[in-house]
Amino acid sequence: MKLAYIGTYPPRECGIGTFTQNLAHAMLDCGRGINEIMVIALNDHNLKYSYPPEVKLRINQEQQTDYLEAANFVNLSGADACILEHEFGIFGGLSGVYILPLLHRLNIPLITTLHTILETPSYNEKAILKEICKMSDRIVVMSHKAIGFLVEIYDVPEEKIILIEHGVPDIHFDKEQSRKEFKLTEKKLLMTFGFIGRSKGIETVIKALPQIIKKHPEVLYIVLGKTHPNVLRHSGEEYRNYLHVLIKKLKLKDHVLLLNEFVEEKELFKYLSACDIYITPYLNEAQITSGTLTYAMGSGCVVVSTPYWHAAELIAENKGRLFGFNDSDSLSQVLNELLDKPEVLNEIQKKASDYGQNITWPKIGKKYAELIINVLSEPKESLPKKENIIDPLLLPPFSLGHIKRLTDDTGIIQHAKFGIPNLKEGYCLDDNARALLMVCMSYKQKKDPLALEYMPIYLSYIHYMQNKDGTFRNFLSFNRNFMDEVGSEDSFGRTIWALGYLLGNAPNDAYYQTGKLVFFDAAPNFEKLKSIRGIANTIIGICYYLKTNPADDDMKQCLRKLTDTLVSHYDQNQSENWQWFEALLAYDNGILPLALIHATQVLEDKKVTEVALATMNFLTEHTLKDDYLSVIGNKDWYFKDKERSMFAQQPIDAMAMVLMYHQAFVLSNNRDFLKKLFISFMWFLGENDMRMSLYDFETEGCCDGFESYGVNRNQGAESSLAYLISHLIVLQAYEESFQLEKITAPNTKRLALNGRKHKNSNIVSHRLENAPN
Numbered sequence: 001m002k003l004a005y006i007g008t009y010p011p012r013e014c015g016i017g018t019f020t021q022n023l024a025h026a027m028l029d030c031g032r033g034i035n036e037i038m039v040i041a042l043n044d045h046n047l048k049y050s051y052p053p054e055v056k057l058r059i060n061q062e063q064q065t066d067y068l069e070a071a072n073f074v075n076l077s078g079a080d081a082c083i084l085e086h087e088f089g090i091f092g093g094l095s096g097v098y099i100l101p102l103l104h105r106l107n108i109p110l111i112t113t114l115h116t117i118l119e120t121p122s123y124n125e126k127a128i129l130k131e132i133c134k135m136s137d138r139i140v141v142m143s144h145k146a147i148g149f150l151v152e153i154y155d156v157p158e159e160k161i162i163l164i165e166h167g168v169p170d171i172h173f174d175k176e177q178s179r180k181e182f183k184l185t186e187k188k189l190l191m192t193f194g195f196i197g198r199s200k201g202i203e204t205v206i207k208a209l210p211q212i213i214k215k216h217p218e219v220l221y222i223v224l225g226k227t228h229p230n231v232l233r234h235s236g237e238e239y240r241n242y243l244h245v246l247i248k249k250l251k252l253k254d255h256v257l258l259l260n261e262f263v264e265e266k267e268l269f270k271y272l273s274a275c276d277i278y279i280t281p282y283l284n285e286a287q288i289t290s291g292t293l294t295y296a297m298g299s300g301c302v303v304v305s306t307p308y309w310h311a312a313e314l315i316a317e318n319k320g321r322l323f324g325f326n327d328s329d330s331l332s333q334v335l336n337e338l339l340d341k342p343e344v345l346n347e348i349q350k351k352a353s354d355y356g357q358n359i360t361w362p363k364i365g366k367k368y369a370e371l372i373i374n375v376l377s378e379p380k381e382s383l384p385k386k387e388n389i390i391d392p393l394l395l396p397p398f399s400l401g402h403i404k405r406l407t408d409d410t411g412i413i414q415h416a417k418f419g420i421p422n423l424k425e426g427y428c429l430d431d432n433a434r435a436l437l438m439v440c441m442s443y444k445q446k447k448d449p450l451a452l453e454y455m456p457i458y459l460s461y462i463h464y465m466q467n468k469d470g471t472f473r474n475f476l477s478f479n480r481n482f483m484d485e486v487g488s489e490d491s492f493g494r495t496i497w498a499l500g501y502l503l504g505n506a507p508n509d510a511y512y513q514t515g516k517l518v519f520f521d522a523a524p525n526f527e528k529l530k531s532i533r534g535i536a537n538t539i540i541g542i543c544y545y546l547k548t549n550p551a552d553d554d555m556k557q558c559l560r561k562l563t564d565t566l567v568s569h570y571d572q573n574q575s576e577n578w579q580w581f582e583a584l585l586a587y588d589n590g591i592l593p594l595a596l597i598h599a600t601q602v603l604e605d606k607k608v609t610e611v612a613l614a615t616m617n618f619l620t621e622h623t624l625k626d627d628y629l630s631v632i633g634n635k636d637w638y639f640k641d642k643e644r645s646m647f648a649q650q651p652i653d654a655m656a657m658v659l660m661y662h663q664a665f666v667l668s669n670n671r672d673f674l675k676k677l678f679i680s681f682m683w684f685l686g687e688n689d690m691r692m693s694l695y696d697f698e699t700e701g702c703c704d705g706f707e708s709y710g711v712n713r714n715q716g717a718e719s720s721l722a723y724l725i726s727h728l729i730v731l732q733a734y735e736e737s738f739q740l741e742k743i744t745a746p747n748t749k750r751l752a753l754n755g756r757k758h759k760n761s762n763i764v765s766h767r768l769e770n771a772p773n
Contacts, residue, residue, distance in 0.1 A: 002036040003027065003372065004074045006102075007085030009041040011049050013226065013262040015194070015291045016115055017041075020085050022167055023113075024054065026365025027372075034369055038077060040070050042090050044229070045447070062092040062446045064101075064731050065392050071105035081108055081372050086132060087115040088125060089230065093445070095124045097735050101392075103135045109375045111368075112136040117149045117288045130154050137375045140368070142166045142289045145309045149288070162371060166291055167364035168298025168356055169265050173273035182274055188339060190221040191275040191301075193268065194292040195228035198239050201281035201306065204328050206246050209255055211332035216339050221279075224259045224271060272299040276345070277338060280305040283325055285312075298356035302348045304334055319351045389674045390734045394685070398727055400442070400450050402701030402720050403435070407454055410480065411435075411461035415716040419699030422716075426477040429491045431717035432461040437498040438721050441728045444505050452507060459502070459511060462495055463518050470522040489529050490588075493537025496522060500541030504548040519545065526558050532569050532581055533588055535562050536595035543598040556602065563599040563608055566592065570611050578640050579618035585638040589619055590656030597663045616660060624676060629654060629683040634705075646689060650705040651722035654683040658726040662733050674737055681730050684723050695723060 005024050008017035024037045038056045043049065046060060057073050059066040074082055084103070092098040103110060112132055118125055133139055133156045140162050141147055147163060150156040179185050192202060202223055212219055226232075227240055240258065247256045263271070272278070278296035280303070287308040294314070296303050303320035305311035315322060321338065323330040338345050406413045406421050411432045415425040436458040442451035465473045467486065472495055474487025499519040506512035519541075526542070529535045542559045546552060569581040581592050596612035599605075622644070623630055631653040632638050633645030657680035665673035679687065684702060686693040692711050694703040701715035702723035 001034045001081075001372070001376075002038070002077070002079045003034055004038050004040065004077060004079040004082045004108075005085070006040045006070070006082065006099075007042065008044075008090050009039050009049075009051060009055055011051070012041070012044065012047075013229070014090070016085050016087050016090060018265070019113075019115075019166070019291060022169065022361050023083070023085075023365060023368060026167065026361040027369050028365075030362065030366040030369050032366060032369035032373065034372075038079065040074065044090070045233075045449075060092075061090070062098075062448075063397070064092065064098050064734070065395065065397065067092075067098050067102040068105065068393050071102045075105070075107045079108055080376060082106055082110050083368070083372075084110060084112045084132075084136070085115065086112055086129075088128075093735055095122065095128050097124070097128055100128065100131055100135075101734065103132065106135075109137045109372075109380075110135060111138050111140060111371065111375065113140040113142075114146065114150075115289055117141070117146050117154075119149060119153065119286060121153070126154065130156075133160070136160070137378075138162050138371060140164050140371070142294075143310050143313050145313060146288045164364060164367045164371070165359045166289060166294040167361040168295055168359050169269065170360040170362060171266060171269040171299075173270050175273050178270050178274040181270070184220065184274055186218060187220045188216055188218050189274055189276050190219060190279055190335070191224065191271065191277075191296075192222075192279050192281070192292075193224040193271070193295075195231075196223065196225050196240060197228040197231040199283055201283040201326065202243055203246055204281040204283075204306075204326055204331060205279055206243065206250065206252065206256060207328035208332040208335065209252055210250055211329070212335050212339070213252075213255055215336055219339070220255055220257065222257045222259060222271070224261065224263065224268070226260055226262045268295070269299055272296060272301055275301050277302045277304055277335065279303075279331075280308075280311060281331070282306050282308050282311075285309055285325070287311075294359070297352045298359055300349055300353035300356055302338065302345050302352065304331070304338070317351070318348065319355060320348060389671060390678045390730060390737060392731060392734055394682075395727060395730065396685075396695060396697060396700075398442075398446065398724070398731070399700040400439075400448065400454075400724070402696075402699055402715060403438075403454070403717075403724070404450065405699075405701075406717055406720070407435070407457060409457065410476070411457060412717045412721075413478075414718070416701070416714055418713050419696065419701050419715050422714075423478045426475060426483070427461065428476070429462065429465050429472050429474040429487050430494055431721065432458045432465075433491070433495040433498040434721040434725070435717065436462065437501055438725050438728070440498070440502050440505050441725065441732075443507055445728055445732060455507070455511060458498075459514055459518075462499070463514060466518055466521060470525050472522070489531035489534030490537065492522070492525070493529070493531075493534040493541070496526070496538045496541035497544070498541070500544035503545050523555075523558070527561055529562070532566060533591060535566055536591045539563060539566070539595040540591075540598050543602055546602055559599060559602060563596065563603060563605075566595060567608060567611050570615065574614075579614045581615065583640045585619070585622065585632045585644070587632075587634050587637070587650065588652050588656050589623075589632060590653065590658075590660040593619060594656065594660040594663055597660065597667060601667060616664060619657075619660075620676065623657065624679065627679060628687040628689075629657060629680045630689050631657075631683065635707075647708045648705060649688070651684065651694060651702055651719040654680055655722035655726045657683075658729050662729050665733060665736065671737065674733055677733055678730065681726050684726065694719070 005020055007020035008014040010017050010021050027034050028037050037054050039054050040057045041051055041055045043058050043060050057070055059070050088096040133154060139160055142165050147161050150161055151158050205221060227237055247253055278301040280293050285308045287310055290310045293311055303315060305322060306325050307322045321334050323334050411427045412435045413421040414428045414431045415422040439451035439455045442448045471486050472492055473482050473484055474491045475483035477483055499515050502515040526538055539562050542555055573580060573582055593612050593616040596608055600609040600612055631649040634648035634650055636645035638644035658677055661673045661677035684694050690706045699715060702719045704712040704714045704716055704719045
């Protein structure tokens with residue numbers, strides 16, 4: 001029998017990785033017919049690891065296509081079953097959503113071990129876990145409380161859930177020899193190990209020590225563990241430094257030792273064998289599984305813990321002692337009582353040791369193996385496969401390589417000669433606004449460090465180009481001379497769009513405050529706009545702002561006025577066979593219906609919805625045909641009752657279509673919009689009138705469009721940003737196709753579409769339904 005495992009794996013320093021390795025080898029050695037294992041390992045933040053031979057494939061955490069390739073790899077590997085180690089934080093996408101497409105594509109039985117089960121999950125966390133449980137043949141949990149959570153909160157059938165406790169290495173050391181080796185023969189050793197962060201509550205123990213040392217001056221408290229990698233990335237060593245200050249303040253430097261190490265298992269068990277009392281002082285109850293607690297009890301330690309879920313269950317029947325959360329006084333009383341009574345310590349230690357003998361990895365591995373055998377013996381239903389409307393494997397790898405080439409410390413260069421920046425043309429506001437939008441999206445979805453690095457450059461450019469009255473200049477020469485006094489209304493609107501998106505997705509407060517300042521300095525100009533595309537872009541920016549600031553009635557009123565203006569343009573120009581805002585289809589056309597689809601989400605106005613749907617359908621009829629996108633050419637455009645222009649098709653028009661169909665899907669959950677979205681995106685990759693790819697696989701840029709003679713090989717910022725924004729939308733839509741990124745605002749309405757035609761127009765009928773919370 002051959003088994004595949006998906007999870008983190010050593011040498012990556014991760015508790016789940018250690019669990020995966022121990023489980024895989026325990027099952028291989030248990031003598032139940034498993035003769036081959038293979039591991040698909042999760043890499044974090046593009047770090048490289050020298051994995052052992054059983055690791056056959058690596059998944060970069062935030063690279064979505066890696067997950068799909070892994071599914072294909074497992075299906076073709078000859079594996080009989082797959083075991084997934086699930087923890088939200090080790091998988092990419094929002095709440096680890098990238099794992100779902102992988103599981104969806106598996107053709108073999110799936111066993112999932114859940115390391116975290118939340119009592120109050122977010123909408124997405126709950127949806128993801130429910131979907132994983134549906135796709136799994138069995139769910140393994142490590143506590144009885146976890147079973148209750150899955151049944152009551154996640155609607156998982158109880159017969160699908162199996163309780164198998166966390167395994168413990170079968171490693172033993174002589175206590176006195178270990179104490180002698182660590183030079184602790186004269187000490188009473190208290191200990192905590194594992195990754196360190198604020199939630200661990202180490203300060204509770206440190207604050208309890210003065211009362212303990214009064215009676216037991218021989219006490220030494222060792223904290224063995226590195227700062228958690230996520231904590232280190234976001235807060236550095238702030239918590240460890242706080243602990244050092246606290247130790248100094250309480251004059252405990254001879255009684256507390258903080259060892260900033262991630263030790264190998266043998267070394268860890270040597271420390272545990274030397275330990276008198278092991279402490280887990282976590283600050284809240286919401287921990288369903290604790291590997292450190294299990295290791296401590298399994299090695300025969302006396303455990304003292306706060307009553308988080310796993311501890312309260314594990315320490316029952318006098319196998320340890322509990323104390324209150326963040327209660328140093330209670331802890332000092334418990335520890336003094338135990339240290340005063342060696343016979344009580346010995347009794348608890350024996351119970352813990354007896355318990356540990358039943359959960360060694362050889363025994364746990366055998367239980368998992370028997371579970372696999374039972375699952376494989378069950379008859380399987382042949383279920384129809386869902387259609388994969390979007391196939392991310394058709395996409396090139398997402399890369400900011402060309403954007404890096406175009407960007408300097410001023411901003412993004414607007415034009416290029418082939419793939420080389422054309423410095424003679426300088427910079428423009430349009431492109432820096434698009435660039436800001438793109439890097440905000442990229443960082444939100446992929447946590448790309450380059451996106452975060454470039455975010456302040458583009459934001460700084462926008463701030464620099466703003467006039468005192470809140471308007472913006474557009475063009476800046478390469479030697480930083482202004483080229484105009486006031487830019488176009490289109491460039492103004494695109495800037496408001498980018499700023500509105502930033503205000504809902506800023507990675508830190510400094511970027512948020514700067515964006516807010518520029519946004520509201522510009523706000524007095526919103527209602528002065530005349531260009532319908534400037535209005536449409538501004539509407540989108542305001543809608544993004546209102547998503548996180550729904551109580552801003554003044555801004556909502558401004559949105560109403562701008563939306564009414566756009567609708568009035570439609571009323572003035574539409575006729576029975578011409579459902580549009582102007583007497584022509586010109587450029588960036590999809591932005592106009594897109595703006596109204598955004599607005600209807602906020603305003604919940606039937607008229608706005610009807611116009612949004614009518615114009616979207618009209619644009620679809622004239623551009624989406626024969627299963628590919630045919631963009632209106634910018635050479636002569638398409639005037640009412642005249643011939644449409646075929647050439648000078650440009651990437652911003654394809655991007656607008658991708659964005660339009662995406663927002664329609666978000667509001668309707670109609671998968672037909674996903675199909676149209678993906679067809680529109682494939683315009684970049686050759687599904688177009690010329691049957692030529694505009695994406696350049698060598699430079700990782702996008703060509704500026706195509707003319708009657710062929711592709712315009714210049715790769716300026718506008719076209720490359722249009723491609724990258726569209727690429728990110730496709731990846732986002734692929735996640736949403738698993739029904740996870742639904743609108744969660746409690747008062748938001750969802751647009752539902754069906755196929756009936758309005759008797760006087762092409763308007764599809766609609767109704768508004770409450771979105772799920």
